[in-house]
Structure formats: C-alpha cells, structure tokens
Amino acid sequence: MEEFYIGDPDYQQxxxxxxNLPDNCAVVAxxxxxxxxxxxxxxxxxxxxxxxxxxxxxxxxxxxxxxxxVLEAYGVPTHSVDFASIEQLAAELQQGHRVLVGVNSGELxxxxxMAEFWNWFNEVTGRxxxxxxPADHAVAVTGxxxxxxxxxxxxxxxxxxxxxxxxVYPLDRFMDAWENSDxxxxxxxxxxxxxxxxxxxxxxFLGLGTTVAGVSFGLDPITADMAGDFVNSLVxxxxxxxxxxxI
Amino acid sequence: MTKEPKPLPNLDAVANLMTRxxxxxxxxxxxxxxxxxxxxxxxxxxxxxxxxxxxxxKGKSSFINALxxxxxLVPVHDDVATSTVFKIHHAPEPxxxxxxxxxxxxxxxxxxxxxxxxxxxxxxxxGTENGNPDNEKRVDFIxxxxxxxxxxxxxxxxxxPGVGGLFKKHREITFRHAPRADAVFFITDSVESPIGAAExxxxxxxxxxxxxxxFVQTKAAQVDAEARRKRMENxxxxxxxxVGLKKEEIRYFVVDSKLKSEGDEDRNLEDLEDSGxxxxxxxxxxxxxxxxxxxxxxxxxxxxWSKIAEIRAEIDRQKSVVSADTAExxxxxxxxxxxxxxxxxxxxxxxxIQLIKEFHTEAQAIQNDILGEVSEALRVGGRxxxxxxxxxxxxxxxxxxxxxxLVEPLSAAARAEVSQVLLECSQKLEGRFSALLGALxxxxxxxxxxxxxxxxxxxxxxxxxxxxxxxxDLAAKAEESRLFDRARTGLYGGxxxxxxxxxxxxxxxxVIPVVGTILGSTAGMVIAGLWGGYQASxxxxxxxxxxxxxxxxxxxxxxxxxxxxxxxxxFQKAFNTLRSRAEEALSDMVKTSLDQLSNTRQELQQxxxxxxxxxxxxxxxxxxxxxxxxxxxxxxxxxxRLLG
Ligand SMILES: Nc1nc2c(ncn2[C@@H]2O[C@H](COP(=O)(O)OP(=O)(O)O)[C@@H](O)[C@H]2O)c(=O)[nH]1
Ligand SMILES: [Mg+2]
Numbered sequence: 001m002e003e004f005y006i007g008d009p010d011y012q013q014x015x016x017x018x019x020n021l022p023d024n025c026a027v028v029a030x031x032x033x034x035x036x037x038x039x040x041x042x043x044x045x046x047x048x049x050x051x052x053x054x055x056x057x058x059x060x061x062x063x064x065x066x067x068x069x070v071l072e073a074y075g076v077p078t079h080s081v082d083f084a085s086i087e088q089l090a091a092e093l094q095q096g097h098r099v100l101v102g103v104n105s106g107e108l109x110x111x112x113x114m115a116e117f118w119n120w121f122n123e124v125t126g127r128x129x130x131x132x133x134p135a136d137h138a139v140a141v142t143g144x145x146x147x148x149x150x151x152x153x154x155x156x157x158x159x160x161x162x163x164x165x166x167x168v169y170p171l172d173r174f175m176d177a178w179e180n181s182d183x184x185x186x187x188x189x190x191x192x193x194x195x196x197x198x199x200x201x202x203x204x205f206l207g208l209g210t211t212v213a214g215v216s217f218g219l220d221p222i223t224a225d226m227a228g229d230f231v232n233s234l235v236x237x238x239x240x241x242x243x244x245x246x247i
Numbered sequence: 248m249t250k251e252p253k254p255l256p257n258l259d260a261v262a263n264l265m266t267r268x269x270x271x272x273x274x275x276x277x278x279x280x281x282x283x284x285x286x287x288x289x290x291x292x293x294x295x296x297x298x299x300x301x302x303x304x305k306g307k308s309s310f311i312n313a314l315x316x317x318x319x320l321v322p323v324h325d326d327v328a329t330s331t332v333f334k335i336h337h338a339p340e341p342x343x344x345x346x347x348x349x350x351x352x353x354x355x356x357x358x359x360x361x362x363x364x365x366x367x368x369x370x371x372x373x374g375t376e377n378g379n380p381d382n383e384k385r386v387d388f389i390x391x392x393x394x395x396x397x398x399x400x401x402x403x404x405x406x407x408p409g410v411g412g413l414f415k416k417h418r419e420i421t422f423r424h425a426p427r428a429d430a431v432f433f434i435t436d437s438v439e440s441p442i443g444a445a446e447x448x449x450x451x452x453x454x455x456x457x458x459x460x461x462f463v464q465t466k467a468a469q470v471d472a473e474a475r476r477k478r479m480e481n482x483x484x485x486x487x488x489x490v491g492l493k494k495e496e497i498r499y500f501v502v503d504s505k506l507k508s509e510g511d512e513d514r515n516l517e518d519l520e521d522s523g524x525x526x527x528x529x530x531x532x533x534x535x536x537x538x539x540x541x542x543x544x545x546x547x548x549x550x551x552w553s554k555i556a557e558i559r560a561e562i563d564r565q566k567s568v569v570s571a572d573t574a575e576x577x578x579x580x581x582x583x584x585x586x587x588x589x590x591x592x593x594x595x596x597x598x599x600i601q602l603i604k605e606f607h608t609e610a611q612a613i614q615n616d617i618l619g620e621v622s623e624a625l626r627v628g629g630r631x632x633x634x635x636x637x638x639x640x641x642x643x644x645x646x647x648x649x650x651x652x653l654v655e656p657l658s659a660a661a662r663a664e665v666s667q668v669l670l671e672c673s674q675k676l677e678g679r680f681s682a683l684l685g686a687l688x689x690x691x692x693x694x695x696x697x698x699x700x701x702x703x704x705x706x707x708x709x710x711x712x713x714x715x716x717x718x719x720d721l722a723a724k725a726e727e728s729r730l731f732d733r734a735r736t737g738l739y740g741g742x743x744x745x746x747x748x749x750x751x752x753x754x755x756x757x758v759i760p761v762v763g764t765i766l767g768s769t770a771g772m773v774i775a776g777l778w779g780g781y782q783a784s785x786x787x788x789x790x791x792x793x794x795x796x797x798x799x800x801x802x803x804x805x806x807x808x809x810x811x812x813x814x815x816x817x818f819q820k821a822f823n824t825l826r827s828r829a830e831e832a833l834s835d836m837v838k839t840s841l842d843q844l845s846n847t848r849q850e851l852q853q854x855x856x857x858x859x860x861x862x863x864x865x866x867x868x869x870x871x872x873x874x875x876x877x878x879x880x881x882x883x884x885x886x887x888r889l890l891g
Contacts, residue, residue: 048514052316052398052507054528058520064531065257065540073396080260083885085878182889184257220274222875227266231259234291241362244334244390245346247296247403247427 007143009155011168012036016157016165017043024050024140025170026062026100028159030070033098033140036192039074046070064102067138068186077189079228084183086175089142091223096191099142102135105160108169135181143167173225189228261544262291264882271875272558283554290547293401295536298424300407301434301444302455306465310434311335313504315395316589321406322370330376331386332424333406337399338392345373348387353720363388397528402536417625422666425456431534432799435482436466436500437475442485450490455667461498461535462486467523468503471768475501500527544890546884555880564843568850569865577855581848588844594836599691603830606687613679614822616671618815624668625811627804632663635803639796647795658803665810669817676818680825689805691833702852 015035019028020043031046050056053073056065068078081088097144145168151174154174156165265287273279299307308321308329320341321333347361365373372378373386398404405424425431431453435442442450453460464482467475479501484491502523510518519525571577624630635657642650854862 021774044516045514048510048516048519049396051516051525051529052511052519054525054530054532057525057529066532066536068259069396069399072399078259079263080257081263082257082260082889083882182885184260222267222270222274223562224263224267227263230266230270231262231287231291234262234288238288238292240336240338240390241346243294243403244336244388245336245406247424 002147004146005143005155006090006146007141007155008096009143009145012098012140012142012157013166018160018162018164019043019060019159021047022053023059023061024056025051025159026067027056027070029100029138029140029157030068032157032159033071033100033188033192034074034076036072036098037188038192039077039130041074043224049073061136062138062186064135064152064181064224067100067102067184071186077228078186079189079224079231080184081185081224082182084185084224085143086171088224089141089185091221092185092187092225093141093143095225098188098192100138100139100140100187101178101185103137103139103174103177104135104180105177106139107180108137108139108158108173109161119160135177135184139164141185142169187228189227189232191224255498258290258293258540258547259546261547261886262287264879264886265290265547268551268554268558268879268883270779271555271872271879275558275561275872279552283550286547286550289535290543293540294429294464294544295402295539296405296427297402297432297531298405298407298428299428299432299434300425303408305436305439308406309504309508310432310463310465310502311404313502313507313511313522314404314528315397316508317341317393317395318508319367320393320395321391322374328404329374329408330379330382331374331389331408332388333374334388335398335406337391337395337402337406339394340392341367341394342392343367343370344390344392346387348385394781398538422456422663422670426670426847428457429459429539430531431457432461432463433460433701434465437464437470437478438466441478441481447485447489450486452663454490454492456670459535462500463527463802464501466495466503468506482839483638498530500530502527526536541890548887548890551883555876555883558876561867562846562876565850565865566869568847568854569862569869571851571854573854577851580851584844584851586849588841591837591844593841599833599837602687602691603833606683606829607826608864609683610680610822610826613676613683614818617676618818620675621668621672621814621818622811624663625807625814627808629807630734631661631668632687632804632807633746634664635661636800639800642796643792647792649796650792650799654799654802656801658806661803661807662810665807665814669814672818672820676821684825684829687829688832691836693811 015032017028017032019025024026024047027046027050031043033043034041047056050062050070053069055069056062068080082138089099137160140157142157145153145155152169152171154171156167156169158167161167204235269280269283269287276290297309301307304324308323312318312320312323313336322329343365345363345365349361373384374389379386407424433450479499483494483497483499500523506518507522507524510522571580636659642653683846881891
C-alpha cells in the first residue's frame with residue numbers, strides 16, 4: 001500500500017519531551033514546538049514564563065484559553081479554532097503548522113478494561129461532552145496517516161505518556177477524545193524552517209468540513225489560517241494613540 | 248493534565264470565526280464590508296484596562312514593572328516623585344511617547360496631535376516632579392510600549408502618580424481614569440502604616456464610580472509571615488468597618504515585586520512562587536479578564552450572526568433569480584420587483600418620517616429628563632449650591648479671611664460632586680438611549696418587512712431578533728454600568744441597529760472630557776473672580792464674616808454656572824450625534840434595499856440571456872455556498888453554546 005501522510009510526524013518525534021510536572025503538559029508541548037522554531041527553551045523556563053503570566057497554575061494546569069500563549073510570548077504567531085473539523089486540522093498540518101489540541105486523556109489512553117468501561121458508560125449515558133468530562137490534557141498533532149483511507153490514523157506527540165513520541169491512534173478514538181475540548185485547536189501561523197517538505201494536496205482528502213466545503217464547488221476555500229493572519233494583523237495595526245487617549 | 252473545568256471564551260477563536268464569516272460575505276457580495284471588519288478589531292484586541300492607584304511610595308510602579316516582567320519600565324520612586332500618568336501597552340519594541348495637553352484656548356487641536364517620542368533617559372524631565380515641576384510642560388500622559396507577554400492580549404496598565412494625601416489630585420485621577428477602568432488595583436504595603444484616613448475617604452469616593460476595586464499589599468518579603476498576615480487582617484478590617492465593603496467581596500493579594508523581579512532574572516520558580524504573583528496573575532487572567540472577554544465575545548458573535556443572516560438572505564436572493572427559469576416567471580418576478588420598489592419608496596417617504604418623528608419625541612423626553620437632572624444639581628440655588636451654603640453656614644465662627652480660605656476646598660468639593668452627577672447622568676442616558684435606539688431599529692425593520700418585503704426580493708437579513716421584553720431587559724441591565732459595552736452593541740440584531748449602535752459611545756465619549764476639564768485646575772478662576780471682593784473687604788475690615796460667606800457662595804455659584812454651561816454643551820453634542828446617527832442609519836437601510844432591487848433587476852436580465860450550462864454552474868456555486876454557510880453556522884451555534 002502506498003504510504004500517505006499529512007504533516008511530518010517523524011521530524012517532530014525528535015522534539016518530543018515528557019512533561020516534568022503532573023500538570024504542565026500544555027507548557028511542555030509548547031516548549032517542544034519552540035525548539036523546532038530554533039528557541040532553546042527548557043521545560044523549566046517555559047513553565048516559569050507560563051506561571052509568571054497566569055497561563056499555568058500548579059495543581060490546575062493550563063486553561064484551554066491560554067494554549068498557545070507561551071508560543072506567542074516567544075514571538076511565534078498562533079491562531080485558534082473552536083469546534084474545528086478534522087479537515088481544518090489537516091489543512092494546518094499540510095502547511096507545516098504545529099498544532100496543539102485539547103483531549104480527554106482517559107478516552108485517548110488505553111488504561112485497561114475499566115477505562116474502556118467508563119468511556120462506554122459516559123457515551124451511552126450521553127455524558128460524552130465537554131461539560132461532563134472536559135478535556136484534561138494537551139497534545140501535539142503531528143500528522144495524519146491516510147495510507148489506508150478506511151482506517152485513517154492520527155499521530156501525536158503526547159507529553160503525558162512515557163512513550164508519547166509519535167503515538168498512533170485510530171481517527172475515531174482521537175475524535176472521541178478531542179470532542180471533549182469542543183474540538184479546540186491552536187496552531188502556529190507559520191511552519192518552522194528545517195521541517196520536512198509538504199506535498200499533500202488537501203483536495204484529495206475526503207469529507208466536507210468548513211474549510212474544504214467550497215473546494216469541490218470551485219470556490220476559494222476560506223481557511224482559519226488566512227483568518228488568523230488577518231486577525232493578527234488587526235492586532236498589530238491597532239491605533240494605540242486613539243485607544244490610549246480614550247482611557 | 249489540566250483540571251480547569253470549563254473552557255473560557257477564546258477571543259482569538261471568536262475573532263477567527265468572525266473573520267471567516269466576513270471573508271465569505273466578501274466572496275459572495277464581491278465587496279468587503281469594512282464596517283463589519285472594523286467590528287472584529289475590538290474582539291481581536293480584547294482590551295482590558297487596569298488602573299493602578301495608591302499613595303506615593305507604596306510600590307505601584309514596582310508592582311507594574313514586576314507584573315510586566317520588565318525592570319525599569321516605569322520609573323520607581325527613590326528620591327523623585329512621579330508626576331504623570333503612564334499608560335502601558337504591548338508593542339514589539341520598548342519606547343516612550345509624551346502626550347501633551349491641548350492648549351486651553353486651542354479647542355480645535357485634536358488629542359494625539361501633540362506628542363513627542365523620548366528616550367528612557369528623558370523620562371526624568373517629563374515624568375517627575377523635579378524635571379517637570381507643577382507640570383509646567385503640560386504633559387497629559389506618557390505612553391509606554393512594552394514587549395511584555397502579559398500585555399499581549401489587550402491588557403493596558405495605567406500607572407498613576409503617587410499622591411500623598413493631596414485630595415484634589417486624587418480626585419482628578421479617579422474621575423479621569425476610574426470610570427472606564429475594567430479593574431482598579433489599589434496598592435498598600437506591608438511595612439509602613441495600614442490603610443489610613445485619607446485612603447479611606449478616597450476609597451469611599453472611588454466606590455461611587457466603580458465597583459471593580461481590588462487590593463494589593465506589596466513589599467511582603469520585607470517583613471515576616473506573621474507581620475504580613477496581621478497587616479492584611481488589619482487592612483481588611485478597615486475596609487469592612489470604615490469603607491463599608493463586605494468581607495466576602497474583598498479580593499486581596501499579598502505580593503513582593505522585588506522578589507518577582509529577582510525570580511525573572513534567573514527564572515527561579517521558587518522566588519516566583521514566594522512572590523505571590525502567580526495567584527494574582529491567575530485571577531487577573533481567569534476571573535477579571537475572562538469575564539470581560541465573555542462580554543466582548545458575546546457582542547462579536549451577535550455581530551457575526553447578523554452578518555450570517557445577511558449572507559443567507561443574499562444566497563436566497565441569488566437562488567430566486569436562477570430559479571426564474573421561464574420568460575413568464577421572469578416577467579412576474581420583474582413585476583414583483585417594481586411593486587416592491589414602489590412600496591419601499593412609499594415607506595421611505597411616509598413611515599420613515601413617522602418613525603423619525605416618534606424617535607425625536609422620545610429622545611427629547613430623555614434629553615429633558617437628563618438635562619433637568621443636571622440643572623437641578625448644578626444651577627444656582629440647586630442641590631450642590633445648597634450643600635456649599637450649608638458648609639458655609641457651619642463656618643459662622645470663622646474670621647472673614649478664614650472664610651475666603653474655604654474657596655478652594657469648597658469649590659474642589661463642588662466640582663467633584665458635579666463630576667459625579669455628570670457621570671451618573673451620562674450612564675443613565677446611555678442606558679435609555681440604548682433601549683430607544685434598539686426599539687427604533689426593531690420597528691423600522693419590522694415595518695419594512697411587513698410593508699415592502701416579499702421573499703427573495705430584498706435582503707431580509709435585518710429581521711427582528713429581539714422582542715420588546717428582551718429589549719426592556721437589556722435596557723435595564725444597561726443601567727448597571729459594567730454591562731454598557733455589551734448592551735451598546737449587543738442590543739441590535741439588525742443592520743440599522745448596528746449602524747445606530749456605533750454612535751452610542753458618543754454619549755459617554757463627549758461627557759468624560761467635560762468631566763476632565765471640570766476637574767482640571769480652574770480653581771484659579773474662582774479666586775480671580777473673588778479677588779475684587781476680597782480686596783474690598785480688606786479695605787473695610789469691619790465687614791461681617793457674613794459678607795465673606797456671601798462672596799464665597801457667589802463665587803462658587805458662578806463657577807457652578809460655568810460647569811452647567813459646559814455640561815449642557817457636552818450633552819447637547821452627544822444628543823446631536825445620536826440623532827444624526829439614527830437618521831443616517833434609517834436612510835442607509837432604505838438605500839441598501841433599493842440598491843439590492845436594482846441589482847436583482849440586472850441579474851434577472853442576465854439570467855434571461857444565460858445558457859443552460861451557465862445556469863448549471865451558478866446553481867452548483869450556490870449549492871457550495873449553502874454548504875459553506877451551514878458549516879459556518881454550525882460553528883457559530885456551537886460557539887454560542889460555549890458562551891452560555
Ligand atoms: N522589597 C520591596 N521593595 C519594594 C516593593 N515595592 C516597592 N518597593 C520599593 O519601594 C519604593 C517605592 O516604590 P515605587 O514603586 O516607586 O512606589 P510608587 O510611588 O507607589 O510607584 C522603591 O524604593 C521600591 O524599590 C516590594 O514589593 N518589595
Ligand atoms: Mg510610581
């Protein structure tokens with residue numbers, strides 16, 4: 001079978017780090033991305049920056065709202081999408097962007113029969129939503145393996161798992177875990193230099209998410225990435241004189 | 248792993264979605280809706296105004312430097328006193344810009360036209376009492392660009408000059424900066440004295456202007472744990488007993504700015520934890536800023552909904568054009584368009600005029616109420632004048648010259664009261680106007696819908712989203728000042744409403760500067776007005792102190808009269824802006840609808856000449872757009888559920 005990847009999981013695997021505190025997964029995941037952008041930022045330093053700015057609290061971790069702030073602090077622009085589709089996420093990977101998502105760790109990790117039981121229980125009792133079992137864990141999505149389109153796989157760098165570098169999960173299982181963050185993702189708005197080449201044509205990917213809905217009808221797709229650039233430029237073009245005069 | 252229970256509104260994600268909606272609209276209409284895109288700015292920025300207030304040397308500037316993680320960002324008091332306000336915002340490169348007050352006579356010069364970039368070394372000559380005694384250089388404030396991560400999502404920090412017991416200056420700072428602050432941090436310290444009498448008075452006054460006051464006790468590491476705790480308990484006791492705060496409402500943080508800055512140097516987590524900053528930062532981000540973000544997100548989403556409705560109507564319109572696939576259907580459609588145009592013009596000349604008339608009557612009533620209230624307080628013999636009279640009558644035993652000495656404190660107190668009245672009235676005005684404009688927009692769009700609308704003929708995007716009850720509810724909430732931002736733009740579903748809403752900020756916008764000038768040091772004017780009288784009484788020393796009291800009262804009355812005139816002008820300006828905005832919005836609405844009608848006519852003509860293949864392509868395109876719209880709408884709905 002022909003191998004077919006979106007993203008560059010192999011390259012990113014080399015930057016994986018295991019989190020050094022019970023609840024700094026989001027911080028460590030960002031540090032691992034920073035190192036791909038050429039920043040020499042230790043886990044401790046990233047943790048310091050996050051804690052000093054209120055983006056990480058020991059015992060609580062990082063709020064989903066603050067995912068990406070450490071990257072931004074080092075000057076790596078990001079954008080965020082809630083209720084995203086897997087196609088939107090694929091579009092980011094295709095451009096070489098680094099993508100972080102919130103997941104429910106219990107649903108992602110295989111923790112034996114009881115874990116499966118609770119997953120099943122939550123599902124059948126209609127509790128499989130962000131309200132009842134919110135996302136509690138942040139991981140990097142490094143690639144999609146579409147070699148077998150009947151069994152697509154998601155490749156993650158998971159800072160919370162001892163063997164977390166390049167972990168492979170079936171798409172279904174990933175979607176179940178991702179749903180608990182209301183399908184939130186934060187993506188860098190640019191690709192690091194030195195990353196592998198990206199040559200996947202998104203139009204080949206099946207499904208009609210927001211991003212690619214138009215593609216098959218000859219419309220130019222409007223991507224979260226385009227919108228992200230627009231939003232970032234709005235912020236950097238703020239007329240501070242007017243804002244400051246009015247306060 | 249994280250245990251944070253519920254995702255907060257992510258403004259970045261909201262702005263991203265709003266942008267995609269706008270780009271989609273642009274794709275369909277072929278033109279960028281600049282007005283819509285300009286509404287994304289505030290969401291992307293997520294402005295949060297944090298004002299730091301407190302007595303001199305308590306550690307305000309050090310606290311701000313530690314908060315921003317940049318030592319020396321604003322000058323720390325050693326032997327020189329800060330004399331100006333610093334407004335700190337995010338920028339990739341550090342820098343300082345002095346903004347000067349416009350010349351008093353030169354009313355035409357715009358704020359921001361007189362400014363000067365300076366280096367850090369020059370801060371001394373513009374920002375301190377030594378370098379700029381009595382503010383002879385007429386500095387308004389100094390803008391500080393800071394490459395600090397905490398400022399990146401729209402946080403602006405305002406450092407105020409240390410004020411040692413100087414009541415008048417306290418007031419000026421309070422009235423100028425507190426009304427629009429999203430949070431006021433009141434700084435005390437762990438070493439010197441607990442909250443004193445002057446601070447208690449100040450806090451009482453501050454509370455009348457904003458409920459959003461939080462307490463920070465600095466210099467924690469200079470004393471031992473027991474002493475800091477005692478100080479905190481002592482202060483909280485004072486806040487409850489003397490200021491009248493409820494204990495459970497008080498948010499009180501104990502920090503050490505020096506320790507935080509030391510921790511920053513070598514990224515020492517232990518120092519950071521000991522500095523007390525992490526819980527404060529977390530509270531600032533997740534409680535204070537998050538609730539403001541929630542409001543901003545709600546307003547932004549509402550705006551996007553009205554855009555979505557416009558897009559849907561536009562797609563419907565395009566659909567109805569392509570589905571007119573026979574000559575018969577096309578001529579029937581044409582006839583329908585002609586009738587609609589006729590009705591719309593009729594609406595324009597009859598109902599619109601009627602609505603504007605109604606609006607003016609109501610607006611006039613509001614205006615009368617508000618101006619009545621202002622005048623009742625400020626006029627000669629009015630409430631404030633009477634209070635001055637009472638204060639004077641208590642000074643019966645004083646010598647004439649002592650009574651003359653009361654001019655300054657009494658006029659300062661009177662002006663503070665005036666400012667208070669003006670702020671309250673402008674808030675009331677904003678609430679009532681919000682409701683009125685909302686009702687106008689609903690009525691206009693509703694009546695256009697019933698008189699002139701038929702499906703697919705004109706864009707019915709502007710259909711009513713709010714019932715009367717909802718409007719009343721929102722208007723009532725708007726009276727609580729903190730909901731202003733939300734009510735102002737969130738009230739309106741329709742296009743007219745959005746157009747009108749842009750003007751409401753003008754109410755407060757044109758009153759606050761008035762408050763500023765009233766508090767500005769025009770006390771000299773009062774004394775000058777009195778001077779002749781004072782000399783006259785010097786001349787005949789036998790005169791009773793009653794004469795002195797009369798003269799003081801007359802001088803302050805004269806001053807109040809001046810304030811009243813200024814206030815009336817300010818309010819009048821606001822009323823006029825609102826009126827013309829409302830009228831413009833209604834006219835725009837009609838014009839847009841007429842434009843659409845003529846577009847549809849043209850498209851219909853093209854349609855009659857189109858080949859089967861072209862029609863097929865258009866149909867496919869419309870189908871694609873419907874899919875895209877459905878996807879965006881799905882995201883919007885989900886996002887809305889998240890906001891609750
Ligand atoms: N050790 C220690 N010193 C502080 C702290 N905050 C302020 N100071 C010192 O107190 C003095 C006054 O501080 P400053 O920030 O200028 O006070 P401001 O007048 O309220 O702005 C300076 O000498 C600071 O170094 C603190 O948290 N810890
Ligand atoms: Mg200071």
